[in-house]
Amino acid sequence: MTRPPLYTRRPFLAGLLRQLPLLVVLLTVGTGLLMVTFEHWRRGLVVVGLALVGGGLLRLLLPLRRVGFLAVRSRPVDVVLLVGVGVLLTAFALAIPGA
Incomplete structure (x- = not known):
């Protein structure tokens, strides 16, 4: 006898x-924002x-079935926007002269 899939046994x-995946990204972003709050802005x-x-x-x-709400638009658009903004933000943070 086969078991029904997880989404029918335990949908939550x-x-x-x-x-x-979205939760991991959001928790990491939250950690970075906490670092910014506590005056470690560059690292954050x-x-x-x-x-x-x-x-x-x-x-x-x-x-697609595993990515959840990280999938907002088409895959190429999502990847280009996420990676592009992430690289730009990192480059700007590292390029600003520190005290």
């Missing part, structure tokens, strides 16, 4: 697992930028 758990912005690059890589590598 299946939905939560589907959103795990680098963490936020790398989180966006990681989100873009997750969007590129994961299949």
Whole structure:
């Protein structure tokens, strides 16, 4: 006898697992923003930028059924926007002269 799929047995758990990539990206962005709040702005912005690059890589590598709400537009548009903004933010944070 085969078991029914997870989304019919436990729909809440299946939905939560589907959103795990987005949760990872949001927690990393939140960590970077906390670093900015506590006056480590350069490191914090680098963490936020790398989180966006990681989100873009997750969007590129994961299949559509596993990526959850990281899939907003088409895959190429999502990847270019996430990676592009992440790289620009990281580059700006590292290019501004520090005190």
